[in-house]
Every structure is written in C-alpha cells, then in structure tokens.
Amino acid sequence: xxxGLGSPTYDLHSVGDHDGNFYLWGAMxxxxxxxxxxxxxxxxxxxxxxxxxxxxxxxxxxxATIGVARPRNLxxxxxxxxxxxxxxxxASHTGRGVDLTAIATACGFAATGTVRTLEEVQRLAAQxxxxxxxPRLFVIKVLAENPPRSLPSRDAVFxxxxxxxxxxxAAA
Amino acid sequence: MHSPQLNPEARAGDDWxxxxxxxxxxxxxxxxxxxxxxxxxxxxxxxxxxRDVVTNVLTTEEEGIAIAAGAWLGGQRSVLLxxxxxxxxxxxxxxLSAIGRFPLLMLVTMRGEWAEFNPWQVPMSRATQPSLEAIxxxxxxxxxxxxxxxxxxSAASLAYExxxxxxxxxxxxxxxxxxx
Numbered sequence: 001x002x003x004g005l006g007s008p009t010y011d012l013h014s015v016g017d018h019d020g021n022f023y024l025w026g027a028m029x030x031x032x033x034x035x036x037x038x039x040x041x042x043x044x045x046x047x048x049x050x051x052x053x054x055x056x057x058x059x060x061x062x063x064a065t066i067g068v069a070r071p072r073n074l075x076x077x078x079x080x081x082x083x084x085x086x087x088x089x090x091a092s093h094t095g096r097g098v099d100l101t102a103i104a105t106a107c108g109f110a111a112t113g114t115v116r117t118l119e120e121v122q123r124l125a126a127q128x129x130x131x132x133x134x135p136r137l138f139v140i141k142v143l144a145e146n147p148p149r150s151l152p153s154r155d156a157v158f159x160x161x162x163x164x165x166x167x168x169x170a171a172a
Numbered sequence: 173m174h175s176p177q178l179n180p181e182a183r184a185g186d187d188w189x190x191x192x193x194x195x196x197x198x199x200x201x202x203x204x205x206x207x208x209x210x211x212x213x214x215x216x217x218x219x220x221x222x223r224d225v226v227t228n229v230l231t232t233e234e235e236g237i238a239i240a241a242g243a244w245l246g247g248q249r250s251v252l253l254x255x256x257x258x259x260x261x262x263x264x265x266x267x268l269s270a271i272g273r274f275p276l277l278m279l280v281t282m283r284g285e286w287a288e289f290n291p292w293q294v295p296m297s298r299a300t301q302p303s304l305e306a307i308x309x310x311x312x313x314x315x316x317x318x319x320x321x322x323x324x325x326s327a328a329s330l331a332y333e334x335x336x337x338x339x340x341x342x343x344x345x346x347x348x349x350x351x352x
Contacts, residue, residue, distance in 0.1 A: 156271045
C-alpha cells in the first residue's frame with residue numbers, strides 16, 4: 001500500500017504498521033503514480049494507493065496517465081472529506097461539484113464508485129479483493145474531522161528499504 | 173527478447189539514441205516514462221517497441237518522478253525522458269527522490285540555449301541546472317555524442333548502484349536546430 005500525505009498516511013498507520021506500507025509525508029499528487037510504478041514492477045501483486053481528495057486533485061493528470069497505462073492490479077481509494085484537512089480545513093473542489101470518479105471513468109478506468117456508509121465500505125473491501133480488468137478508483141466520503149493522529153516513521157529511506165526487503169530485495 | 177534491431181554500423185556520432193538505448197538496456201532498465209521531445213523521439217520509439225520495457229506517456233513530467241520511485245519499490249529500474257521546460261514541473265516531486273534516496277535517472281534535452289527560435293524556451297533553459305541542483309540532484313551535461321554516451325553510462329551506474337539522483341542534460345547543440 002502507498003498512502004498520500006496527511007490523513008491517509010495517519011489512517012493507514014492507525015490500523016497497524018506493516019512492512020508493505022509506503023507512507024508519504026510529501027510529494028503531493030504522487031501517491032497513485034508511485035502505485036503505478038509499483039504495480040507495473042509487480043504485476044502479480046495487488047497495489048492500493050490510499051489517498052485524500054486534496055492529494056488526488058493535485059495529481060489529476062495522473063488519473064489520465066494511469067488510465068492509459070491500464071494496470072490490472074492498481075486501485076486508488078480516496079478518503080474524501082471535501083477539505084484540505086492538514087492546513088486548516090479549507091474547502092476543496094470535491095465538495096463543490098468536482099467528481100473524481102467521473103474523471104476516472106472518463107479516463108477509462110475499469111470501475112469506479114462512491115461509498116458513504118460502513119456497510120458500503122464492507123462491500124467495497126470485498127470488491128477490491130476481486131480481480132479487475134484495469135485500474136479502479138473509489139471514493140469514500142467521510143466527515144471533515146480531526147481525530148487523534150497515528151504517526152508512522154518520517155524516515156523515507158527506512159520505509160523504502162523496509163518495503164523492498166518485504167518484497168525480497170536487498171538494500172544497496 | 174523483443175528488442176528492436178540496432179544498426180550494427182551505427183557509431184556514436186550519427187546514432188547516439190541507439191547507443192543510449194543499448195546502454196539503458198544493458199543497465200536493466202524496465203520502465204521508461206516521458207513527456208515527448210523531438211530530441212528524444214528515436215529513443216521513445218525504440219522503448220515503445222520493446223515489450224520488455226513498460227512505457228508511460230505522462231501529462232506532466234513530475235508524474236515520472238513518482239513512477240520511478242514506485243518502480244524501485246517494486247524492484248525495477250526506470251528512466252525518465254523530458255525536455256528542459258519540463259524540469260520546472262518536477263521540483264517539488266523531486267523531494268521524494270531526494271529524501272528517500274531513490275535511484276533516479278532523468279535524460280533532459282535542452283531547449284532555449286543554442287540556435288533557439290522560440291524565446292519562451294529561454295527562461296526555463298536558464299533555470300534548468302540551478303533548480304535541479306537546488307533540490308539536490310547531481311547534474312551531468314554532454315554536448316557531443318561521444319561524451320553523452322560515456323556520461324549516460326556513468327550516470328546509470330551512479331543512479332542504480334549508488335542510489336543517486338541524476339539528471340543528464342543533453343546540449344541543444346547536439347540535438348540540432350529545430351526546423352520551423
């Protein structure tokens with residue numbers, strides 16, 4: 001899993017640290033594209049990029065690039081609170097009519113969807129576990145809140161080497 | 173192997189794109205991403221015809237920085253092609269390569285510095301090397317075909333074997349004048 005900077009990184013860490021997680025603390029707009037490079041290098045493994053609405057909005061062009069690349073093992077899940085939560089909860093585009101799933105559909109994604117309840121999240125988890133014909137993008141609408149943060153390591157070299165060791169690659 | 177045929181008669185002077193392709197294949201590059209430039213067109217064609225290499229056309233150059241990091245996380249080497257105007261788009265995303273010490277090899281064709289017709293290419297041309305160095309990349313530069321081949325060979329070793337972030341600038345003088 002690759003998590004976008006801000007709350008998605010804290011959310012991913014909050015459910016348990018894992019060697020197969022790569023947490024971003026910067027590189028805004030890059031989460032899904034790191035997922036693309038990883039998915040292309042590891043076609044036999046499923047890759048999930050977990051990000052936020054602000055982070056994905058900065059990488060809108062990347063949705064087109066991923067749509068053209070058409071990896072069958074990459075899912076993007078956007079935790080969408082319709083705000084830039086890290087910087088003072090300023091309203092983002094997704095609460096003002098911009099629909100990331102419609103953009104992904106227009107870019108040729110194999111499946112998209114928006115969920116708003118925990119029951120729908122459960123069904124989404126089951127869907128993500130199934131194979132796909134191409135990239136998928138799902139939006140989970142959440143309340144704009146600031147729950148306590150669960151902070152992973154900010155040492156990108158450590159997280160990188162740990163991730164690669166998890167896949168069986170030696171550190172340089 | 174599904175690699176396109178190289179011209180066995182090719183020499184550095186007349187076919188440096190084929191030489192770069194050979195060097196990058198020898199370095200086991202498995203992913204290539206690009207925003208097109210006329211100076212890279214032959215290399216783009218060769219990689220696009222190579223079924224052992226995944227190529228990604230980008231909407232903006234910084235996407236390639238992120239893809240390169242992801243490829244490395246998954247155990248693959250990659251290369252990123254762009255022209256100098258694209259370097260400005262990359263700067264913040266290069267934080268990822270710099271702070272994560274991800275191997276990075278960018279081949280940048282220069283515009284706006286030699287027999288340039290379009291003045292809009294000039295400001296970013298001037299800013300290319302200083303901005304790359306400011307964010308922490310090592311910049312290497314070649315203005316002759318012979319030097320370019322040696323430079324890219326050395327840059328590939330530095331990037332993939334020593335975890336360095338390298339941009340090779342390919343002088344506009346080498347690429348030749350764009351015909352309008």
